[in-house]
Amino acid sequence: MSRSASVPSVRATRRRIGPTEGTEGAAVTDNAPGRPLRALVVTVVHHPQDSRIRHREIAALLDAGWQVTYLAPFSAHAVVVPAPEGGLTCVDLPRATGRERVGAARAARAQVRRLAPEHDVIVVHDPELLIATAGLRLDHLVWDVHEDPAGALAVKDWLPRPLRRPVAGAWRAAERLVERRHPLLLAEHAYADRFRREHVVVPNAVVIPRSVPAAGGARLIHVGNLTRARGSELMVEGARLAHAASAGEITLEVVGPARDEASRVAMEAGVAEGVVVWHGFQPAEQAMATIDGALAGLSLLRDLPNYRGSMPTKVVEYLAHGVPAITTPLPLARGIVAEADAGVVVPFDDPQAVADAALRLWRAPEQAAAMGERGRELVRERYDWAKGGAAFVEALTDVAGERSPRR
Known part of the structure; x- marks a missing residue:
């Protein structure tokens, strides 16, 4: 045998x-x-x-x-x-x-x-x-x-x-x-x-911090690798629209390296326009700290086969830090956000919907903070x-x- x-x-x-x-x-x-x-x-x-x-x-x-x-x-x-x-x-x-x-x-x-x-x-x-x-x-x-x-x-x-x-x-x-x-x-x-x-x-x-500040302010956040498939161009365009509609208040902070040329070009354009603050790669502990106190975290993956059966880790990370997620309607991401009422689900490839979601949270900071706290409780229960x-x-x-x- x-x-x-x-x-x-x-x-x-x-x-x-x-x-x-x-x-x-x-x-x-x-x-x-x-x-x-x-x-x-x-x-x-x-x-x-x-x-x-x-x-x-x-x-x-x-x-x-x-x-x-x-x-x-x-x-x-x-x-x-x-x-x-x-x-x-x-x-x-x-x-x-x-x-x-x-x-x-x-x-x-x-x-x-x-x-x-x-x-x-x-x-x-x-x-x-x-x-x-x-x-x-x-x-x-x-x-x-x-x-x-x-x-x-x-x-x-x-x-x-x-x-x-x-x-x-x-x-x-x-x-x-x-x-x-x-x-x-x-x-x-x-x-x-x-x-x-x-x-x-x-x-x-994910590792859940013991305490975090309430979500709010005017800072959108994205943590993770940047590719077209992960919505790099979409997040910049959505932030650009939200920035203009908020009289320059809303900005996007990005932590992560560009993995393709289109993403690099999109990030550099956003930086030049004053819409994006792009840090590039940062060690995990430092990257996670940038989430704290943000208005919302962006997870704008496109509708592709390798994403449909996966929970985007960044969604769980945002919620673990008490920050609501703005996510495309991939099944698992949509499910956790909807169940806890912990963010906003937007259509695929729709920058105006991303901007509208950000503006809605910006105008109702108490709602953003409550969403983040509900998401944090769900993550503590299931993803600790x-x-x-x-x-x-x-x-x-x-x-x-x-x-x-x-x-």
């Missing part, structure tokens, strides 16, 4: 762990009492300071007594590779971007091959890494599923349009092969429909990482106990 057939895995537990479930994760295995568990965490796509990877998942492992080796594209993002500290060791990798992905994949494969035997669990965050590590016989590899890669191909400019549909179909088939071999963690319950088995769900919960972190650690502890090469 093969190891995969004789040893139960997380995917075979037939359960989902949400942010309000789970217990404290153990820091040692039953087979080796007293020995810290070790995780190898790898990305070649995400920023090294990615909130889910670095500031929630890795932080939760370190708090639980794990040792973590973190492979990420530090230099490519102009980030100094941190010195080893507090159980965390960081290793630089090239960044996979556009069609320049082969070098990053090769570097990641070489590092994973070298380091895998020294770690109890490997957590990969990019679909590219599943291909890059194929054939290495990594039974203890876990795929943290952040998005719908097949759906995301619809907006990948680096992939020729005629190839997008067949490549997406091939990826759907590949996902089913991956789940036969590896445990998965899903960032959304809605992702479960893509797979044949049940997998652990660790949603994009203080609870989700324990579930994440428990899931990886299970994998280590069943599959670690160090047992």
Whole structure:
């Protein structure tokens, strides 16, 4: 009998762990009492300071007594590779971007091959890494599923349009092969429909500040990467209209890097007109602080397949900071905002609707503050990482106990 057939895995537990479930994760295995568990965490796509990877998942492992080796594209993002500290060791990798992905994949494969035997669990965050590590016989590899890669191909400019549909179909088939071999963690319950088995769900919960100022004033906020698909041009145009209608009072503050040329041009134009304050990338703690006391947070994602089954993390972050959200009507975002009456849902690709929503809140600051507080209460109940972190650690502890090469 093969190891995969004789040893139960997380995917075979037939359960989902949400942010309000789970217990404290153990820091040692039953087979080796007293020995810290070790995780190898790898990305070649995400920023090294990615909130889910670095500031929630890795932080939760370190708090639980794990040792973590973190492979990420530090230099490519102009980030100094941190010195080893507090159980965390960081290793630089090239960044996979556009069609320049082969070098990053090769570097990641070489590092994973070298380091895998020294770690109890490997957590990969990019679909590219599943291909890059194929054939290495990594039974203890876990795929943290952040998005719908097949759906995301619809907006990948680096992939020729005629190839997008067949490549997406091939990826759907590949996902089913991956789940036969590896445990998965899903960032959304809605992702479960893509797979044949049940997998652990660790949603994009957030760290909820103990106290925040009331929402209000005249400052709109957007925190996150900037792309056309994420509504970068729409948010600038909506802010421009609101700025004019408020006699220059309403402005837009943006924290996040431009990931395409159209977004860069839109942001720079907004800055030149005095409508936008653009900070670029900021570390997570600093970025989150800019949300406090804003009038509303913008989440203006377009109607694209990879967004339809996902909760935009920024919506939850805005609400966690007591700031109402102005969001396009993606199902999960619309649901949470409508349920708590915690913001305004606007049509896709409608800058005038964005401006009207901002103006309505600006003229009724008490309403904005009340919306933010209701949203904050709902997020505290459902999306608190203080609870989700324990579930994440428990899931990886299970994998280590069943599959670690160090047992």
